[in-house]
Amino acid sequence: MPDRPLPQPTPTSQPFWDGLRQGRVLLQFSPSSGQWVFYPRNRAPGTLAGDLEWREVSGEGTVYTFTIARRPTAPAWAEDVPQLIAVVELDEGPRLTTELVDVAPEAIHIGMRVRPVFQDEGPVTMLRFAPA
Amino acid sequence: MGLRGTAAIAGIAEWKPQRRPAGPHQFMLEQWADLARAALDDAGIDPREVDGICTSGLRESASFVPSTVAEYLGIPVNFAEFVDLGGATATGMVWRAAAAIELGAASVVLCVTPSMPAPPPPEDAVRAPASRYGASSDRWGSPQAEFDIPYGNVAQNAGYAMIAQRYAHQYGYDPRALAKIAVDQRTNAGAHPDAIFHGQPITIEDVLASPMIADPLHLLEIVMPASGGAAVVVASAEVARRGRNRPVWVSGFGEHLAFKTPTYAEDLLRTPIGPASRRAFEMAEAAPADVDMVSIYDCYTITVLMTLEDAGFCAPGEGARFVNEHDLTFRGDFPCNTHGGQLSFGQAGLAGGMSHVCDGARQIMRRAGEAQVRDCDTAFVSGNGGIMSEQVALVLRGD
Numbered sequence: 048m049p050d051r052p053l054p055q056p057t058p059t060s061q062p063f064w065d066g067l068r069q070g071r072v073l074l075q076f077s078p079s080s081g082q083w084v085f086y087p088r089n090r091a092p093g094t095l096a097g098d099l100e101w102r103e104v105s106g107e108g109t110v111y112t113f114t115i116a117r118r119p120t121a122p123a124w125a126e127d128v129p130q131l132i133a134v135v136e137l138d139e140g141p142r143l144t145t146e147l148v149d150v151a152p153e154a155i156h157i158g159m160r161v162r163p164v165f166q167d168e169g170p171v172t173m174l175r176f177a178p179a
Numbered sequence: 180m181g182l183r184g185t186a187a188i189a190g191i192a193e194w195k196p197q198r199r200p201a202g203p204h205q206f207m208l209e210q211w212a213d214l215a216r217a218a219l220d221d222a223g224i225d226p227r228e229v230d231g232i233c234t235s236g237l238r239e240s241a242s243f244v245p246s247t248v249a250e251y252l253g254i255p256v257n258f259a260e261f262v263d264l265g266g267a268t269a270t271g272m273v274w275r276a277a278a279a280i281e282l283g284a285a286s287v288v289l290c291v292t293p294s295m296p297a298p299p300p301p302e303d304a305v306r307a308p309a310s311r312y313g314a315s316s317d318r319w320g321s322p323q324a325e326f327d328i329p330y331g332n333v334a335q336n337a338g339y340a341m342i343a344q345r346y347a348h349q350y351g352y353d354p355r356a357l358a359k360i361a362v363d364q365r366t367n368a369g370a371h372p373d374a375i376f377h378g379q380p381i382t383i384e385d386v387l388a389s390p391m392i393a394d395p396l397h398l399l400e401i402v403m404p405a406s407g408g409a410a411v412v413v414a415s416a417e418v419a420r421r422g423r424n425r426p427v428w429v430s431g432f433g434e435h436l437a438f439k440t441p442t443y444a445e446d447l448l449r450t451p452i453g454p455a456s457r458r459a460f461e462m463a464e465a466a467p468a469d470v471d472m473v474s475i476y477d478c479y480t481i482t483v484l485m486t487l488e489d490a491g492f493c494a495p496g497e498g499a500r501f502v503n504e505h506d507l508t509f510r511g512d513f514p515c516n517t518h519g520g521q522l523s524f525g526q527a528g529l530a531g532g533m534s535h536v537c538d539g540a541r542q543i544m545r546r547a548g549e550a551q552v553r554d555c556d557t558a559f560v561s562g563n564g565g566i567m568s569e570q571v572a573l574v575l576r577g578d
Contacts, residue, residue, distance in 0.1 A: 052317060054325045086326045086443075112348070112447065114340035116393045121312055121333045130331045134341060134442045144332045144442045157348040173329065 051123045054171050060087040062101050067172035070165050072106035074139060075099040085141035106163035107179060108137040115152045135161055135176050149177040181462035184576065186277035187419035187426035188540045189287075190222025190412040193533075195373040196405035196525025200295060207237045208251045210293030214410035215252060222412045223423035224287055229412075231258035231285030233272035235529055238297055258285040265314065265564025266476055267434070268292065269409070269532035270571035274432035276413035287418055291410040294528030314565060315440075327440050335478065336401065338441050338566035340393035343481040345447045349496070352395065356499035357480040358386035360515075361399050361522050363507035364477065368519030370509055370550035375405055375525035400480040400522075407527025411536055427540045427558075430576045431463030436569035444568075449489065451570040452561055456490035459559075463574035467491040470574075471555040472514040472542050474535035476563035477522050483515070486561055490572065509550040517542060517550045532562045536573070543577040 056064040063086075066073035075084040077091035079098050090097055113133035119125045120132070131147040133155070147155060148164055161176035192214050205213070211234075219226050232254075234244045245259035258279040264271040269292055276288035300306055312333040315323040332338065346352065365381045368374035381399060389398035419426040433455035438444050460466060467490065475486045484498040492513075493501035505513040518524045518538040521531045539558035541547045547555075555577070562571040 051331075052312075052324070052328050054329045055319060057320055057325070060325060086322050112341040112345040114337050114344055114393045116331070116337050116340070117390070118336075118392050120331050120337050120393075123311075124331050127331070130337075132330060132332050132337045132341070134447075142442050144327045144330050144440065146330050157344065175330075 053169060056171065059089050063087050064171055066103070067165055067174055072104050072163055072174065073101045074104050074137070074141060076102045083139040083141050085137070085143050104137065104139050106137065108135045108161055108176070110147070110155065110157055110159040110161060111136040111142055112157055113147065113155050115155070131155065133176070143174070146175050147177065148175045181458070182274070182277055182281055182429060182431060184428045184430035184463065185416045186280035186413055187416065187428045188273065188411050188536070188575070189224060189414040189419040189422040189424060189426060190218045190220070191410070191537045191540050192217035192221055193373065193409045193530070193537050194295070194407045194527070196375045196407040196527045198375065198405055200406045202298070204296045204298045206239055206297055207293045208239055208248065210295055210408050211248055211291050212252055214291050214293055214408050215289050218289065218291075218410035218412045221423065222414065224412060224414060224418060226254060228287045228418065229254050229256065229289055231256050231276060231279055231288035233260040233262055233276055233288060233290040235262050235268050235292060256285070258288060264562070264569045264571065266478060266529070266532045267562030267564040267569045267571040268529045269536050270560060270562030270573050271434060273411065273413060273429060273536055273573060274434070274571065277429035277432070280413060280415050286415040288413045289410065290413060292529040292533045293408040294530045295406045295408055323440060327442065332440070332442070335566060336393045336396060339479045339481055340396050342441060342447055342567060343395050346481065346485065347395065349448055353499035353503070354387060354395065355383050356502045357400060357484060358383040358397070359502050360477070360480040360483045360507065361386050363511070364516045364520035365523045366508045367517050367550055368523035370548070371518050371524065374519035374523050375403070376519065376523040396479060396481070402478045402521045402526040402531070405525035405527045407525065407530050409527070409530040409533035409537055411533065411540065424544045425577055427543045428576045429573060431459040431461070431465065431574035433458030433462070433572045434570070438568050439565055441566045441568060448495070450485050450567045452486050452563070452572060453489035455570050456561070456572040459572035459574045460491070463576065465557060465574055467559070469557050470559045471557050472517060472539065472552045473559045474516055474518070474538040474561070476532060476535055476561045477516055477520040478526065478563065480522070482563055482567065485567070490559065490561065509547070509552055514552045517547060517552060535560050535562065539573070539575045543575055
């Protein structure tokens with residue numbers, strides 16, 4: 048199987064990936080603006096406030112949009128079609144790129160409730176989603 | 180506020196896009212020189228009058244591109260830009276050139292987008308590392324490398340497909356209307372000998388029968404990469420009026436960008452061309468109804484549909500009805516992408532974006548041949564980079 052690229056955590060994002068390893072979803076929160084933030088940053092987007100703190104969330108959300116990639120998006124996924132690529136909106140508001148698992152392609156729909164699935168891949172744990 | 184419309188596109192040059200161009204190939208610097216000379220000849224402007232350049236990425240140089248280009252051309256300049264807006268680079272170059280001219284920083288600015296292959300390198304040549312993931316950066320610390328590429332959200336198809344899916348959820352989806360965009364543009368390509376699909380008409384049924392690549396996008400709704408190149412010369416009124424062409428005044432522009440990856444768009448269905456177009460029309464003191472033709476960046480059919488809506492040619496959600504009710508060919512009541520669009524003309528890298536600038540300019544210059552729109556005085560041109568992430572609108576006008 049071709050090597051799929053894995054995330055390389057950075058000093059800023061490490062708590063997020065550490066959380067996934069433990070089966071927890073940690074998001075950054077900016078108390079001064081009341082906004083939840085994804086992906087991890089050193090300052091809050093928009094206000095550039097330096098008050099981001101990590102908080103644990105349920106990781107549940109809804110499918111905001113998705114596609115069924117019937118041709119591989121890059122050679123690394125040549126053996127993984129169809130790819131079920133999605134944008135999930137977490138209940139706190141932030142959206143993230145992910146893949147859907149444990150679901151038939153034809154059953155996917157926008158607005159579908161999903162729950163996090165933690166999948167260890169080598170040194171990191173990927174955050175994918177399955178129907179809730 | 181903004182441009183007064185006293186700078187004009189005075190000359191254009193475009194190489195016919197090719198799928199697999201035969202050699203001998205040239206470096207991008209060499210292509211720059213050829214395209215610059217061709218556009219200046221077209222304008223009737225002496226190269227020694229050039230005093231500004233708008234550049235973009237060069238395969239030969241990772242940095243210091245403008246000075247490398249000026250040195251190679253042997254043309255000293257007072258204005259040098261490096262524009263990095265993907266498919267919006269060409270339109271971004273044109274307004275920057277016009278702004279520099281109106282400010283008095285320059286009087287003749289070359290905007291050049293070469294995109295032909297380079298000569299094959301010797302074994303030990305230093306080459307730019309090719310990104311394995313197209314427009315997504317896989318470098319250490321890149322948000323795309325960490326949060327998008329690992330889930331397979333790479334290249335363009337998946338991103339545009341997800342925008343189209345969301346559109347369908349919000350407004351409904353008429354696959355035949357989307358297909359008609361590609362069909363009408365293919366008709367236009369039949370009137371443009373340089374189009375890569377010249378002489379190969381298609382039907383709505385052909386589009387819908389082509390393979391599904393990423394739901395709901397069919398193969399014939401997706402732009403085909405090609406090689407080529409294009410250039411325009413933007414000049415002051417004084418220079419443009421003594422040139423060979425009818426001056427194409429850059430009357431208005433708008434530019435808007437807020438994200439790289441659409442996952443992080445505030446609202447996936449409000450594209451940056453909305454605010455960009457409003458600014459462009461306001462600056463030009465024009466309205467969408469004043470436009471005689473549009474050349475809309477068409478990497479995908481959905482891009483055209485959403486641009487029609489967000490630029491104000493029809494209301495949000497009405498795009499499919501608009502497309503069904505109008506003839507988008509050069510003969511029609513709403514001429515769109517009269518060169519065939521990139522879908523049928525070919526997308527030669529950043530020159531694909533420039534093809535829309537040339538399309539609009541060619542119409543106002545009244546040089547579109549068989550595809551000429553009668554009495555074409557006002558054109559709307561859009562540029563689109565990334566995944567509807569960085570967009571530029573231009574309003575071009577003849578006297």
